[in-house]
Amino acid sequence: MARIELAQVTTWITRVAEEHPADLAKAVAARAGCGIGKARSLVKQLVGLGWLQASGEGRRARYSPGRLRQIVQRYPLAGLNEDLPWSRDFAPHFEMPKNVRQLMQHAFTELLNNAIDHSEGQFVTVSMRQTPAHLQLLVSDDGRGLFDKIREGFEIEDPAMAMLELSKGKLTSAPDRHTGRGLYFTSRLADIFDLHANTVAFQHREWDPRSWKQARAVKQQQGSAIYLAIALDTTRTLDEVMRSASIDAQGYSIECTTLPLRLIVNEDTGLESRAQARRVAARLTEFKQAELDFTGIEHIGQGFADELFRVFGRNQTAVQLVVKNAGPRVNAMIELAQAA
Secondary structure (H helix, E strand, O other): OOOOOHHHHOOOHHHHHHHOOOOHHHHHHHHHOOOHHHHHHHHHHHHHHOOEEEEOOHHHOEEEEOOOEEEEEEEEOOOOOOHHHHHHHHHHHOOOOHHHHHHHHHHHHHHHHHHHHHOOOOEEEEEEEEOOOEEEEEEEEOOOOHHHHHHHHHOOOOHHHHHHHHHHOOOOOOOOOOOOOHHHHHHHHOOEEEEEEOOEEEEEEOOOOOOEEEEOOOOOOOOEEEEEEEEOOOOOOHHHHHHOOOOOOOOOOOOEEEEEHHHHOOOOOOEOOHHHHHHHHOOHHHOOEEEEEOOOOOOEOHHHHHHHHHHHHHHOOOOEEEEEOOOHHHHHHHHHHHHO
8 A cells, every 4th residue: 555645635634624524534544545544543643733623532523624724726727717716615614814814815816817817827736724823825837937928028038127027016918907916916915925937936025125035946847836825813904905005005006116126136247237227217107106125235336326316217207216225335326326
């Protein structure tokens, strides 16, 4: 008999426990392909680990999902609607505060819709897990990969520059059907947000002032995978997140954006050229305010500063450029450009 991996059992035990509260060992034996003795041992182990909770003893014992829960489903993308998987396959099996439920429903349907409308793949796998502290979601498809799609639609070859554009908001390859709000707000509602596309990865942490940054990619097949986690005790609300990009935090428009410029800087490349400045300034006229975050950047070149803060800054007065976290050398170069 093949060895039973506990990690595999946890992907379906939540649903099986709900469907077979009185004869769980028998159901586990059938699902895992093992004997009833092994199944009873698995059930006991899962109770100890927190995946199950038991009431009663012996033949009268009944089981239900514990503090740890997980549902994993794989769907063909053709003809899939994102609302049914949430309401039918996932939401009924988890316990969470009302505000977390609203946050997760928004993230779930947005990410699944992105896979349906943009991935050009055949299948999508959705996994949701609840721990004592977090509700976690992973949506992965076998499509082209997010950055390949951006490269074709916007002629942006560098994934870091593509991520900078995504972080601005309002970027969509299908403007007749989407406004570029989905991924933008989904990353803001989560405490942890990881984006993997083919061989490239970026991460966003709600508590990290650096906002987006490049991460180590996990080896995977072609496609995109997005993981997020929301703390079960968060006080964040969906309405608060949806208002966060307006100037006065009252409306729902994306009026202000933040550009984490560290995204496009590495050991070999700093912010030196006018071409870089023009890429940074791309689409900023769609916003009323743009925060330029210089966290981790010690120096910028004269050409970069002049193009962004004099040429663009004076020609495009509709958008206010706000400098954040700039050190003395960066500030001095900006002041030189503005005074020219």
